[in-house]
Each structure stands twice: as structure tokens, then as C-alpha cells.
Amino acid sequence: MTTTAPTTTTPTPALDPARWPDVARVPHVPLRAVVAARLLHRLAARRGLRIEHPAGLCRQPAPPGTPVLRLHRPGDFLHRVGEGGLIGFGEAYQAGDWDSPDLITLLTELATAPQTLVPRGTQWLRRLYVSRPPAADLPTAANARRNIHRHYDLSNDMFALFLDPTMTYSSAVFPTAPDGAPEASREALPTAQHRKIDRLLDLARVGPGTRLLEIGTGWGELAVRAAARGAHVVSLTLSEEQLVLARRRIARAGLDDRAEVRLCDYRAAEGVYDAVVSVEMIEAVGRPFWPDYFRTLDRVLAPGGRVALQAISMPHDRMLASSRTQTWILKYVFPGGQIPSVRAIRETAARHTRLRVTRADAYGPHYAETLRLWRERFTEQSAQLAGLGFDEVFRRTWEFYLAYSEAGFRTGYLDVHQLLLTRDEVAA
Structure with a gap:
């Protein structure tokens, strides 16, 4: 995994809590955020993802075809993913917490064998954030x-x-x-x-x-x-x-x-x-x-x-x-x-x-x-x-x-x- 500073910034969208309650709300789940960070770094190393965030060191742009996850608000991103898994991942994008210079390349990599995104030994964590659709x-x-x-x-x-x-x-x-x-x-x-x-x-x-x-x-x-x-x-x-x-x-x-x-x-x-x-x-x-x-x-x-x-x-x-x-x-x-x-x-x-x-x-x-x-x-x-x-x-x-x-x-x-x-x- 390579960590770099982002080359662009994305302004936070105006969030209407009445229209987008779970996007406007940033959860606070410190322990789960730590777990999410560790899983993210492990995933990046295994899949060749480039993670960029504001505190990263400046390096050369990622080679063409490299999946890039560009974090604008890493803390918010990790707390959302820690609480909601893939739903939190999507809500973090809706909120502008992250972007990618090539969204399709990144999502295609993540959609490849999605059952392996979480290591086998930590599959039990899925119980913490998976819910059933509302009745x-x-x-x-x-x-x-x-x-x-x-x-x-x-x-x-x-x-x-x-x-x-x-x-x-x-x-x-x-x-x-x-x-x-x-x-x-x-x-x-x-x-x-x-x-x-x-x-x-x-x-x-x-x-x-x-x-x-x-x-x-x-x-x-x-x-x-x-x-x-x-x-x-x-x-x-x-x-x-x-x-x-x-x-x-x-x-x-x-x-x-x-x-x-x-x-x-x-x-x-x-x-x-x-x-x-x-x-x-x-x-x-x-x-x-x-x-x-x-x-x-x-x-x-x-x-x-x-x-x-x-x-x-x-x-x-x-x-x-x-x-x-x-x-x-x-x-x-x-x-x-x-x-x-x-x-x-x-x-x-x-x-x-x-x-x-x-x-x-x-x-x-x-x-x-x-x-x-x-x-x-x-x-x-x-x-x-x-x-x-x-x-x-x-x-x-x-x-x-x-x-x-x-x-x-x-x-x-x-x-x-x-x-x-x-x-x-x-x-x-």
C-alpha cells in the first residue's frame, strides 16, 4: 500500500438532515474505527490499492490502472465504515468524505471477489453492522x-x-x-x-x-x-x-x-x-x-x-x-x-x-x-x-x-x- 497526499479537495456537500439523516450524521465508534483502519490497510496491501489522505507524504501519482481511494476526512470515513460496513462506505461517498480519480477502477477492484474483502478470521465482525431491511x-x-x-x-x-x-x-x-x-x-x-x-x-x-x-x-x-x-x-x-x-x-x-x-x-x-x-x-x-x-x-x-x-x-x-x-x-x-x-x-x-x-x-x-x-x-x-x-x-x-x-x-x-x-x- 502507498499513502500519499491528495491532489484535489472536495467541498463538503450541503447536508439536509431531514432528507439525508444517516449521511448528515457522523457516528462515533472509536473501537470500530480502529478495526476499520486495520482492515482497510490490510485490504490495500493485498489488493494494491493506493490510499491518499491529507496527512500523507507527497509521492508520485499512482501508475495508470492503480485503484486510488482519496480520503478527504479520514476520521469520518473510518467511523462510518466501522459502524455500517459497505453501507457506511457508500454514505461516506455521499457525504464527500472520499473520492477517487477513477471511481470505476476502484469499485471494480472492490467488486472482485467481494466475499474476500474481510479476512476469513474476522467474518464474525459482519454481525456488528449488518441489518435486515426495514419491514x-x-x-x-x-x-x-x-x-x-x-x-x-x-x-x-x-x-x-x-x-x-x-x-x-x-x-x-x-x-x-x-x-x-x-x-x-x-x-x-x-x-x-x-x-x-x-x-x-x-x-x-x-x-x-x-x-x-x-x-x-x-x-x-x-x-x-x-x-x-x-x-x-x-x-x-x-x-x-x-x-x-x-x-x-x-x-x-x-x-x-x-x-x-x-x-x-x-x-x-x-x-x-x-x-x-x-x-x-x-x-x-x-x-x-x-x-x-x-x-x-x-x-x-x-x-x-x-x-x-x-x-x-x-x-x-x-x-x-x-x-x-x-x-x-x-x-x-x-x-x-x-x-x-x-x-x-x-x-x-x-x-x-x-x-x-x-x-x-x-x-x-x-x-x-x-x-x-x-x-x-x-x-x-x-x-x-x-x-x-x-x-x-x-x-x-x-x-x-x-x-x-x-x-x-x-x-x-x-x-x-x-x-x-x-x-x-x-x-x-
Whole structure:
């Protein structure tokens, strides 16, 4: 580990205790802070991290590619991490206690084999700071709309700052180079989002006359594209902001006679459909309600019908380890969620329904590139956030969220799949 003085300073964001109570509050846990400091130095030595802080000695800049953790308020940082672990690490970034000249490089290193961040002999320390998500965030029928509101109803204009003109908030599928790597660029993103949508619609065999149920509307691009194929679309959302804009976009496309958007929980879905498509919706369902989700798919699917899902996934053992654990992402970005494993999807569908996963295609590197493009555009447009009513802590929260997610896909800790589910009696 090398310790140096920082080359830049970051002003402390104005912290509104009412809006950001746990970011504004700096805990005082001296013993835990000492433990956090020792673990940090050990981690830096093992992973080749460069730690910079105000009291460090001046040295040469870190070589390119070196993960750098630049501490502006080391004491606050260590007390936050000592009390809250990775949640405290994220809150320290929100508060401006630390930065990095290359946030992705640092977070990618930390996302590599995250189970080894704490030495095996000190795993018991996890009990000191790990908590369960609050009961109010459990995505029951009563709570789900509030959870969705806290993320998707922030502001359509805010999402438009970093999404492409299709307003598609899920992984794109890019063309691939000969080595299999996605060929991603900002200009190619709208086409790549249409490629993703078309693959899902093809997987579900959506065409003229298809009765299609979409669970999770987004801002309406899939519904528009399906209706343009001649399908009759019913799309369900719990986001009032998305509902208004999706309906407007459908009407603008002249397709409101074929596509209908309803403010409706998936559990209350009505009707019978030839196909069901759901894009990155299962992550918000919550593990206790996965059986309900798949039972709904089975209940509304006509004989011979097909279900096409796009789902973020994680390794099964990591899913089990993180289940029922509060995380920074759950606390500040996606309350009530749980990323499944593909195994969990297969087993839940098989245990509770007649549906079976008959195809699963992975696109993890494509999500890393999608997130990179979103993050870069968010950074470029962030000066406009204040005009939309968002403060500096919000900017740092979303900067960290996008980079944190990108790092997860770059390391393979996270993946994304397009999955086909059919009933036992139907051949894929």
C-alpha cells in the first residue's frame, strides 16, 4: 500500500438532515474505527490499492490502472465504515468524505471477489453492522407502490438527462466484435435498446394479433414497439410518472388503439394473454413474493403461450448470503428489492407453477457498457440536477449507484439474462 497526499479537495456537500439523516450524521465508534483502519490497510496491501489522505507524504501519482481511494476526512470515513460496513462506505461517498480519480477502477477492484474483502478470521465482525431491511420496505401489495415511487417517480426529466431518446432503463444489447466484446457507443445506444426489445418480442413470438401483457411499463418503448408489430398490448406499472409519459408516447405514435397502460400491481393482473414480457421487473418483486410473481405469469398465460423475461442475476451462493440483508443500494436506490440467481428463477418457477425455463441468454458485458454510457451522460448533465430540485448529495448518490452497478457487471458479480419460460407441454 502507498499513502500519499491528495491532489484535489472536495467541498463538503450541503447536508439536509431531514432528507439525508444517516449521511448528515457522523457516528462515533472509536473501537470500530480502529478495526476499520486495520482492515482497510490490510485490504490495500493485498489488493494494491493506493490510499491518499491529507496527512500523507507527497509521492508520485499512482501508475495508470492503480485503484486510488482519496480520503478527504479520514476520521469520518473510518467511523462510518466501522459502524455500517459497505453501507457506511457508500454514505461516506455521499457525504464527500472520499473520492477517487477513477471511481470505476476502484469499485471494480472492490467488486472482485467481494466475499474476500474481510479476512476469513474476522467474518464474525459482519454481525456488528449488518441489518435486515426495514419491514416498511417489504414489497407487499400495500408497500410496493411506495417503493416504486421512491425510485421511478423521482422525475421523468431527471431520467431523461442520462437515458437515450427511447427512455429505456434496462440493459441494451449491442453488436459484438469478433472477440465477443460489445461494440458500444452513445450513438449506437438507441439501436441497441431496440435490438434488446426485439429479441424479447421475438422470444415471446409477438406478432400481429398477439395478446401481450407487459409487467413493468418503463416509459413505454416496448409497448410501442410491440403494438407497431400488430400486437394488442396491456402494460402494467405502479409508477404514476411513467404512466403519464408512456401513455403520451403511445398516443404520439398513433397506437393507443392497440396499447393500454394501467396503474396496476402485477398481482392484480387480469385477462388471458398469448405472451407475457417483463423487463428487469423481478428484481423489485422481493424474494418472498417470487412465487406470487410466477403464479401470476402462469395464471394469465394462454395455452401455448410464452413468457420472455429480462432479469439481472447474481451467483446463487451470493444471492443466499445477501438475502434479507440491508445494503446501500436497497437503502438509497431500490428499496425492497432482491436480485435473483438464474437457479432461483428456475427452481421457483418449477416449484410453484407449470412454467419451466427453456432458454437463458446472458449479456452481462452489455450491461456494463450500457451503464458506462448512462454514467458518462449523467456526469455531463449533472449541472442541470439543481434546476430539477436535486441537491449535491443526490448527485453523488446516483454517481455512486451507476458506478457501483457498472463495476458489478464488469467483474461478473452481476449478470443479465433474457429467459424464455414455457409450460411443460409446450416445446421451446
